[in-house]
Amino acid sequence: MFLSRFRVNTARPGARRLLSSPQAMHAAVMSSFPHILPSDSPQPDAPRVLWRLDQRARAEVLLYVVSPDRPDLTHLVEQAGWPAVAGPENPGWQTRPYAPLLDRLATGDRWAFRLTANPVHTVRRKEGEPRKLTAHLTPVHQMGWLLDEERQKRLGFRVCEKPADRRLLPDGTTHHKQPHPGDRYELAVQDTRSLAFDKSRGSGGRRDKSVIVVTVTFEGRLEVTDPAALRRTLTQGIGRARAYGCGLLTLAPVTQPTHAQP
Amino acid sequence: MSRTGVLVLRLAGPLQSWGASSRFTRRTTESAPTKSGVVGLLAAAAGIERGDDTRLAPLAALRFGVRIDQPGTRIRDFHTAHHGVTGASMPLSERFYLADAVFVAVVEGDHALLTGLHDALRAPVYPPYLGRRSCPPSEPVDLGRYEDATLEDALTSAPWQASAWYRRRHRPPQTLTVLRETTTTESAESADVLRDQPVSFDAAHRRHALRTVVTTAVPTPLPAGDGSPHGTHDPFAALDDLENERA
Numbered sequence: 001m002f003l004s005r006f007r008v009n010t011a012r013p014g015a016r017r018l019l020s021s022p023q024a025m026h027a028a029v030m031s032s033f034p035h036i037l038p039s040d041s042p043q044p045d046a047p048r049v050l051w052r053l054d055q056r057a058r059a060e061v062l063l064y065v066v067s068p069d070r071p072d073l074t075h076l077v078e079q080a081g082w083p084a085v086a087g088p089e090n091p092g093w094q095t096r097p098y099a100p101l102l103d104r105l106a107t108g109d110r111w112a113f114r115l116t117a118n119p120v121h122t123v124r125r126k127e128g129e130p131r132k133l134t135a136h137l138t139p140v141h142q143m144g145w146l147l148d149e150e151r152q153k154r155l156g157f158r159v160c161e162k163p164a165d166r167r168l169l170p171d172g173t174t175h176h177k178q179p180h181p182g183d184r185y186e187l188a189v190q191d192t193r194s195l196a197f198d199k200s201r202g203s204g205g206r207r208d209k210s211v212i213v214v215t216v217t218f219e220g221r222l223e224v225t226d227p228a229a230l231r232r233t234l235t236q237g238i239g240r241a242r243a244y245g246c247g248l249l250t251l252a253p254v255t256q257p258t259h260a261q262p
Numbered sequence: 263m264s265r266t267g268v269l270v271l272r273l274a275g276p277l278q279s280w281g282a283s284s285r286f287t288r289r290t291t292e293s294a295p296t297k298s299g300v301v302g303l304l305a306a307a308a309g310i311e312r313g314d315d316t317r318l319a320p321l322a323a324l325r326f327g328v329r330i331d332q333p334g335t336r337i338r339d340f341h342t343a344h345h346g347v348t349g350a351s352m353p354l355s356e357r358f359y360l361a362d363a364v365f366v367a368v369v370e371g372d373h374a375l376l377t378g379l380h381d382a383l384r385a386p387v388y389p390p391y392l393g394r395r396s397c398p399p400s401e402p403v404d405l406g407r408y409e410d411a412t413l414e415d416a417l418t419s420a421p422w423q424a425s426a427w428y429r430r431r432h433r434p435p436q437t438l439t440v441l442r443e444t445t446t447t448e449s450a451e452s453a454d455v456l457r458d459q460p461v462s463f464d465a466a467h468r469r470h471a472l473r474t475v476v477t478t479a480v481p482t483p484l485p486a487g488d489g490s491p492h493g494t495h496d497p498f499a500a501l502d503d504l505e506n507e508r509a
Contacts, residue, residue, distance in 0.1 A: 003497060054495070064497060100504045114495040219495060250497035 001047060001098035001235055002070050003250075006081065008053075008061040014079030019053070019061065021197045022213070022244035026051070028079070029063075032071035047235040050248035052116050066235065066248055070095055101251070102234060105227040110160065111251040115218045116191075118241035119145035135214035139189040142216045143181050155238060155249075156229025157222040160186040187220035195244065213241045221254060267373035268416045269380055270405040271300065272423050274364040278334070278392035279357065282458040282470075287355035291393070293333065294441050296458035297326040298470055299393045300367050303403070304379050305463065309387030313464040321379075322460045324371035327413045327442030329480065332424040334363025359397070364423050366405070370413040380407040413442060422485040429485055437479035444476055452476065 008015045018025045029051045030036060042048045049067045056062070065071055077083050077092035086092035119142045122131040136142045145151070152158050167183040181187075195213045224230055237247030279291040280299045301321050310317045339357040344350065369376070383390070383404045390403050405420065417440050424432075444453060459473035 003501065005498060094498070096498065096501050098501075101500050104504060111500070112495060114497075250495065252495050252497055252499050253503050 002067055002095050003098045004065040004071050004093055004095040006063040006073050006076055006093040008063060008080050009082055010059045010061055012080050018080055022195055023197055023199055026243045028076055029065055031075060032073050033069050035069055050237045050242060052245050052248040102231050105224055105230055107224055107227060109224045110254050111222055112254050113220060113222050113249055113251055115249045116215050116246055117239045118213055118215055118246040120240055140180055142189050143187060146218055147181055155233045156226035158225050160221040160223050162186055189216055189218060191217040213244050215246055265373045265410060266371060267376050267407060267409045268368050268370045268411045268413060269376045269407045270416050270420055271367045271403050272401060272405045273367055273392055275392045275397055275400045277359045277361055277397045278363055279359045279397055280393040282456050287353050289355060289357045291358045291360055294328045294330055295365050295367050297473060298458040298460040301460050302463060303390045306388035307386035307390055308379060308382040315462045320375055324369040325413055325443050327368050327417050327440060329366040329417045330439045331366055331422055332364035332428050334360040337361050364425060366420050366423055368413050368416040373409055376407055418480045419483055422482050434482045438482050440478045440480050441475050444474055
């Protein structure tokens with residue numbers, strides 16, 4: 001497995017085309033692997049290509065890719081990078097083997113994580129209607145989606161709880177008396193966005209309906225409960241819309257919060 | 263000898279008003295929080311009643327200092343209020359406020375006392391406000407309690423608390439202004455005198471004593487992160503750490 005990072009040059013028209021359509025970005029990412037043919041359909045439980053866009057500042061957009069093979073992002077550099085700066089030493093992106101991290105995971109380890117996901121559930125609005133896939137739209141429900149015990153067990157980690165003296169809100173209270181994670185977990189929900197894009201142009205000039213994907217970025221801390229399951233999570237992704245930049249979980253060392261140190 | 267410590271507070275809100283010499287209908291504000299205001303905030307959090315001067319005394323004896331992290335702007339309110347029930351017009355008054363200011367206030371004293379006050383701040387009996395009841399703080403006031411640290415340490419090293427929009431628009435100043443009480447060994451030659459040393463908060467008979475204040479400056483410490491890990495997540499850091507371990 002490999003982890004790659006590519007900085008998008010947002011000043012280029014090619015970058016705008018890619019950033020405006022997850023469909024186009026997915027195609028560009030998948031084109032980085034000569035062994036994957038467009039006709040291939042991935043095995044359900046094989047490691048797969050996952051990607052995510054992280055925007056730190058207005059013009060600082062990073063593409064992360066986790067993949068079974070070493071990617072060649074030359075075409076991305078040419079379309080949406082800095083090709084004149086790239087050289088033999090510095091191809092315009094960074095790729096590192098991911099195995100050392102995957103092998104090292106152990107029960108009880110704590111990591112800072114970041115995940116962009118598509119949290120959905122199914123609802124039936126009235127009796128007899130087939131269940132329909134619906135996105136979670138509020139932070140409480142989105143958190144609830146990730147905090148679901150069954151899901152966490154399956155994914156191989158547990159979101160850490162905050163120490164009681166650092167919580168600012170009592171847990172489990174809303175004014176409607178709904179269950180609520182409150183301030184209990186080291187978890188933040190950011191950047192809920194609704195991606196709407198055209199998947200393809202239908203034949204005969206008719207446009208297919210737009211694809212709408214609600215994505216949410218989670219950040220927080222997790223504790224490893226099942227290293228094998230977490231390894232699978234890191235290489236296969238979480239939830240739906242994995243082709244559209246969702247489901248890639250990344251880990252970073254836990255940094256202690258910076259306190260004033262008089 | 264009991265150990266000393268410091269309790270660090272962040273005083274930030276849309277409006278603050280710290281009067282030290284206000285009389286009658288002209289209610290002015292100092293440009294930084296007053297000792298009586300901050301001691302009052304702590305006393306309120308601890309549930310000390312207005313007339314309880316014996317419980318107030320140890321709080322008033324704490325050494326106090328404040329740092330101006332974001333000076334804010336002074337605004338004047340020409341106050342034409344009417345009585346809520348009878349509708350009778352109240353005396354016309356002028357009230358001055360500091361808008362969008364951020365301060366770091368530090369009290370130094372007995373560690374056990376500060377521990378109690380710190381707990382009180384987290385579960386206050388009367389909620390804290392910034393000099394006037396209508397000026398609630400916009401963020402948690404508590405910045406932490408430190409053992410065996412001095413007032414000067416805390417004011418020098420507490421991260422710059424200016425709000426995000428202020429940091430975007432202004433460069434960090436070279437130094438931040440600090441207003442603090444003198445140490446016992448320090449001479450108070452170039453000190454100002456301010457009548458904000460609380461003696462009694464009795465509603466019928468408030469009394470304040472004079473206090474000497476020295477104005478110094480400290481180099482601007484690095485700003486605190488905005489609290490969220492947003493944007494700092496670097497998956498490559500985990501791989502770097504592994505390589506460093508192996509090397």
